[in-house]
Amino acid sequence: MKQAFYIICLVLLVLGCSTSTDSNVTEGSKPPDEENEVTDLEVKLYFPQENMLCNEGTNLTPTESTVFFEWRANGADNYKIVIENLSSGTIIERETTEDIIPIVIQRATAYSWYVEAKSEGETEQSETWQFYNAGPGVQSYAPFPATIVAPNMAQSIAATTTVALQWTGSDVDDDIVGYDVYFGTNATPKLFASDISTTESNVSVTSGTIYYWKVITKDSLGNTSDSGIFQFRVL
Incomplete structure (x- = not known):
């Protein structure tokens, strides 16, 4: 009887040791899955909305208003918001730990903006929106400056004879009627094509040359906007 009892105890002891030995999780440590878990840093813009008219400012004067910029983020400790006046090129930068911030900006003016979210040395940038x-008293707004798609600024292109200039256009009044393309080897390019209805224009190029170009966007009431000059090199 005692011998049977000893055998049972020995079996239980062996099973207990095997369970402890096979486990990869020691006391005070995290399971492998938890140690490797990563929270993605993400930031998405919320307001002012993309390609829209913002008329919700406060503390209004004839020339300025305070606009509350909002975004949504995941896993961020602090943020930097960057706002550009698309007419003057003036940049406004602010840092905050909140996901909403009031900023004084010019009225009847086009802007672009984006947010950088930061957490433990990691940085994630949102999309860039225009608005x-x-x-006061403005009945029609000029189109947003064309957004250059290709070639990128200062891009080097493999030797070729033709390049497709590409861009996108938008307007809060949705009344764009065409585009004028300026293109050439001079830093102040001359008119290449006018009243283009598409957002692409093919140009002839020569190897070993730097080219400059820009797009003027026009609406039905004669308002215009200038993309600014871009350049690229053909190798």
Whole structure:
């Protein structure tokens, strides 16, 4: 009887040791899955909305208003918001730990903005949105400056004879009627094509040359906007 009892105890002891030995999780440590878990840093813009007219400013004056910029983020400790006046090129930068911040900007003016979210040395940038800050008595707004798609600024292109200039256009009044393309080897390019209805224009190029170009966007009431000059090199 005692011998049977000893055998049972020995079996239980062996099983207990095997369970402890086979486990990869020691006391005070995290399971492998938890140790490797990563929280993605993400930031998405919320307001002012993309390609829209912002008319919700406060503390209004004839020339300025306070607009509350909002975004949504995951896993961030602090943020940097960057706002550009698309007419003057003036940049506004602010840092905050909140996901909403009031900023004074010009009325009847087009802006672009984005947010950088930061956490433990990691940085994630949002998309860049454009909007118009409403102005007193304005019935029609100029189109947003064309957004250059290709070639990128200062891009080097493999030797070729033709390059497709590409861009996108938008307008809060949705009344764009065409584009004028300026293109050439001079830093102040001359008119290449006018009243283009598409957002692409093919140009002839020569190897070993730097080219400059820009797009003027026009609406039905004669308002215009200038993309600014871009350049690329053909190798």
